[in-house]
Amino acid sequence: MDEKKKEYFHIIRERYCKGCNICVAFCPKQVLVLKNGKVFPERPQLCIGCRACELRCPDFAIEVHLKGEQPEEGRDSDSVDYTLPPEAMHG
Amino acid sequence: MAKTVKLMQGNEACTIGALAAGLEFYAGYPITPSTEIAELCAEELPKVGGKFIQMEDEIGSIAACIGASLTGKKAMTATSGPGFSLMQESIGYASLCEVPVVIIDVQRMGPSTGMPTSLAQGDVMQARWGTHGDHPVIALAPGNVRECFDLTIRAFDLAETYRVPVIVLSDETIGHMREKVVLPDPSEIRSVRRAAPSSPAGYKPYAAEEDGGVPLMAPFGEGYRWHVTGLFHNEAGRPTNSGEVADKLLRRLSRKIEKNADELADYAAESLEDCEIAVVSFGSSAMSGLSAVRRARKEGVKAGMLRLKTIWPFPEKAVAELAKRATRVIVPEMNLGQIALEVERVVAGACPVQRLGKVNGELFRPEEVYAAIMSAARGDDAAGAGRAAGEAR
Amino acid sequence: MSDILRYFRQDMLPHIWCPGCGHGTVTGALVRAIDKLGLSKNKVCIVSGIGCSSRAVGYLDFDTVHTTHGRAIAFATGIKLARPELTVIVMTGDGDCAAIGGNHFIHAARRNIGITTIVMNNNIYGMTSGQYSPMTPKGMYGTTAPYGNVERSFDLCELAKASGATYVGRATSYHVPLLIDLIHSALQNKGFSVVEAISQCPTYMGRKNKIGGAVEMLEWIKDGTVNVKAAAALGSEKTKGKILIGELHNAPESEYTADYDELIDRVQRKYDKFQGGLYGCASNSD
Numbered sequence: 001m002d003e004k005k006k007e008y009f010h011i012i013r014e015r016y017c018k019g020c021n022i023c024v025a026f027c028p029k030q031v032l033v034l035k036n037g038k039v040f041p042e043r044p045q046l047c048i049g050c051r052a053c054e055l056r057c058p059d060f061a062i063e064v065h066l067k068g069e070q071p072e073e074g075r076d077s078d079s080v081d082y083t084l085p086p087e088a089m090h091g
Numbered sequence: 092m093a094k095t096v097k098l099m100q101g102n103e104a105c106t107i108g109a110l111a112a113g114l115e116f117y118a119g120y121p122i123t124p125s126t127e128i129a130e131l132c133a134e135e136l137p138k139v140g141g142k143f144i145q146m147e148d149e150i151g152s153i154a155a156c157i158g159a160s161l162t163g164k165k166a167m168t169a170t171s172g173p174g175f176s177l178m179q180e181s182i183g184y185a186s187l188c189e190v191p192v193v194i195i196d197v198q199r200m201g202p203s204t205g206m207p208t209s210l211a212q213g214d215v216m217q218a219r220w221g222t223h224g225d226h227p228v229i230a231l232a233p234g235n236v237r238e239c240f241d242l243t244i245r246a247f248d249l250a251e252t253y254r255v256p257v258i259v260l261s262d263e264t265i266g267h268m269r270e271k272v273v274l275p276d277p278s279e280i281r282s283v284r285r286a287a288p289s290s291p292a293g294y295k296p297y298a299a300e301e302d303g304g305v306p307l308m309a310p311f312g313e314g315y316r317w318h319v320t321g322l323f324h325n326e327a328g329r330p331t332n333s334g335e336v337a338d339k340l341l342r343r344l345s346r347k348i349e350k351n352a353d354e355l356a357d358y359a360a361e362s363l364e365d366c367e368i369a370v371v372s373f374g375s376s377a378m379s380g381l382s383a384v385r386r387a388r389k390e391g392v393k394a395g396m397l398r399l400k401t402i403w404p405f406p407e408k409a410v411a412e413l414a415k416r417a418t419r420v421i422v423p424e425m426n427l428g429q430i431a432l433e434v435e436r437v438v439a440g441a442c443p444v445q446r447l448g449k450v451n452g453e454l455f456r457p458e459e460v461y462a463a464i465m466s467a468a469r470g471d472d473a474a475g476a477g478r479a480a481g482e483a484r
Numbered sequence: 485m486s487d488i489l490r491y492f493r494q495d496m497l498p499h500i501w502c503p504g505c506g507h508g509t510v511t512g513a514l515v516r517a518i519d520k521l522g523l524s525k526n527k528v529c530i531v532s533g534i535g536c537s538s539r540a541v542g543y544l545d546f547d548t549v550h551t552t553h554g555r556a557i558a559f560a561t562g563i564k565l566a567r568p569e570l571t572v573i574v575m576t577g578d579g580d581c582a583a584i585g586g587n588h589f590i591h592a593a594r595r596n597i598g599i600t601t602i603v604m605n606n607n608i609y610g611m612t613s614g615q616y617s618p619m620t621p622k623g624m625y626g627t628t629a630p631y632g633n634v635e636r637s638f639d640l641c642e643l644a645k646a647s648g649a650t651y652v653g654r655a656t657s658y659h660v661p662l663l664i665d666l667i668h669s670a671l672q673n674k675g676f677s678v679v680e681a682i683s684q685c686p687t688y689m690g691r692k693n694k695i696g697g698a699v700e701m702l703e704w705i706k707d708g709t710v711n712v713k714a715a716a717a718l719g720s721e722k723t724k725g726k727i728l729i730g731e732l733h734n735a736p737e738s739e740y741t742a743d744y745d746e747l748i749d750r751v752q753r754k755y756d757k758f759q760g761g762l763y764g765c766a767s768n769s770d
Binding site: 107110111115116118137138140142144146147148150151152154155156157158159160161162164166180181184277311312313314315316317318319320321322329330 | 493495496525526527529531534541542545546547548549550551552555558559560561562563565566567569570587588591744747748751752755762
């Protein structure tokens with residue numbers, strides 16, 4: 001990657017998320033918040049891709065991907081995993 | 092075909108029968124009076140590329156057998172009362188999860204440690220109801236050394252056919268005695284293997300037609316990636332808390348046996364056609380019973396012998412049939428009346444049923460059964476005579 | 485699509501575990517270790533007993549067996565011995581493995597049979613709502629230890645090592661990269677491998693002992709552990725009372741089912757002139 005800072009986006013599976021707050025609490029850059037009981041990447045631009053959230057998530061509800069690494073599916077940085085029924089759409 | 096004539100021990104014949112049926116895995120734990128089965132399996136299985144393991148206890152033994160069976164192998168264990176008690180929970184697991192496995196229970200005097208080298212037949216009800224909850228199970232009872240061979244083969248065939256645990260209810264006498272045995276040529280033995288699916292696509296491990304159907308069973312390690320759980324489960328094997336699904340599953344499991352009761356019923360009958368005094372027995376007790384019947388017949392008494400080779404499901408038709416003509420049914424068994432309970436249920440008052448129970452560890456002598464037959468012939472009342480013959484000590 | 489979701493039976497998700505329970509994290513670590521090793525899903529068999537942890541196998545897209553309480557390792561022994569080419573993994577809990585399953589655990593270790601056992605240790609019986617277990621630290625509370633647990637608890641890793649396990653490691657649901665590495669190594673050990681994964685149970689352990697929710701419990705786990713490599717340098721006063729994590733034992737020895745296959749070859753060579761056929765076999769009773 002060029003010296004431009006790497007950017008990441010998050011796939012959230014709302015149906016799986018139980019709002020346990022582990023990812024939000026341990027994110028070193030406070031990227032994540034809970035929004036009506038589900039994780040939401042409030043400040044995705046701060047994400048450094050450490051994947052602490054993805055590895056510690058007990059419900060496989062969040063995934064971090066490098067921009068460009070995978071075709072972006074979402075309108076903006078917080079894309080949605082379309083393999084799941086609509087209620088997983090968020091924001 | 093080359094016949095083989097050998098002097099063989101009952102326990103040994105069980106092992107040879109298992110090998111003839113294609114035994115590939117044995118897991119067991121030493122316990123009198125079954126240990127010869129384990130010892131011979133340890134010796135013979137490696138020769139045919141099979142696996143033998145002595146587990147840390149009987150609970151581990153039945154668990155290992157079920158595990159091996161899930162990979163597609165024919166698996167067996169052998170034990171006696173105390174070990175059979177430890178195996179019950181996982182026998183129920185094999186029953187609910189429909190995993191074929193053969194358990195040889197060489198009965199001994201119980202309960203508890205009891206008299207380990209003494210004869211008894213007290214595990215009859217345990218073979219049926221030892222584990223909790225309604226569940227299908229098949230139990231066969233060899234009456235001589237050759238039948239240890241035949242019925243162990245049949246046990247494997249039934250386990251594979253119906254995906255059910257099958258118990259061979261042997262006993263200390265049948266297991267330890269030696270007899271001349273004429274064995275068929277191995278090529279004559281057609282052993283059954285469980286029906287397997289052809290491809291993983293859409294495979295449902297517990298899908299079978301409603302009325303006692305037997306689902307196809309895939310082996311582990313072949314890409315089916317199916318789930319086996321001791322929880323009630325749906326056709327895909329997924330755990331369920333639905334009462335409706337549970338009800339449907341348990342009724343299908345029970346129907347597997349009920350529906351095939353006639354095919355499963357197996358017994359040896361002698362002079363029952365005009366029989367008035369019928370002796371119903373199984374296993375070692377039936378040897379003395381038959382001898383007594385033949386002696387009484389010679390003396391003009393219309394006695395007859397029904398020896399049960401299938402214990403569960405109980406051969407109701409055969410017992411009900413003989414009760415039509417009989418004036419009395421005598422049930423000699425080395426317990427206090429476990430088969431007699433079933434006989435009484437089926438006979439349902441058509442004629443008196445006389446329990447002839449022995450719990451002193453010594454096999455009936457023929458004259459003990461003969462005395463009961465003759466007193467019945469004289470018309471003594473059933474209850475009185477029974478006490479005299481059975482507990483003559 | 486996520487690289488690990490393909491290892492799950494997604495029709496079964498979301499799973500049954502409480503919000504913040506560590507068992508999902510440990511399950512994710514196992515799946516990531518399997519993915520890292522590139523094992524074929526068709527040749528992995530995962531066996532579990534009874535308890536919260538043991539529900540894991542129902543969600544995993546392998547050949548899976550959810551067995552009777554405490555007997556997973558015995559079932560797995562049968563599977564591994566019958567088909568040694570399969571990778572056999574056991575997922576069990578502290579109660580399932582160290583209490584009712586203890587006998588099978590020590591004997592499988594003694595045999596050094598090729599099974600990798602993941603013990604999801606949340607120090608409590610979660611499924612039956614909060615009783616203490618053989619791993620509950622002395623003095624802590626459970627529904628059956630309302631006045632504090634009077635029993636000393638096992639050091640499961642020492643027990644595994646003493647029984648003969650040839651790979652032993654411990655990590656936690658906080659130290660996930662370490663947990664993945666240990667499982668990755670454990671799966672490559674030919675013999676009996678044990679990975680203890682300390683895992684938080686906020687619903688019972690956390691509440692009963694006033695540790696707090698999932699986040700506070702993870703902090704508690706982090707503070708209560710020290711990596712075995714760092715421990716040496718830190719000196720005893722810093723590591724006193726702390727639980728060691730990391731690779732604790734790695735001494736490969738010949739594996740049970742391989743030894744048995746050798747036995748079969750030896751016997752079959754010796755008996756290659758075995759004309760006795762089925763009935764000619766030596767009868768040991770004379």
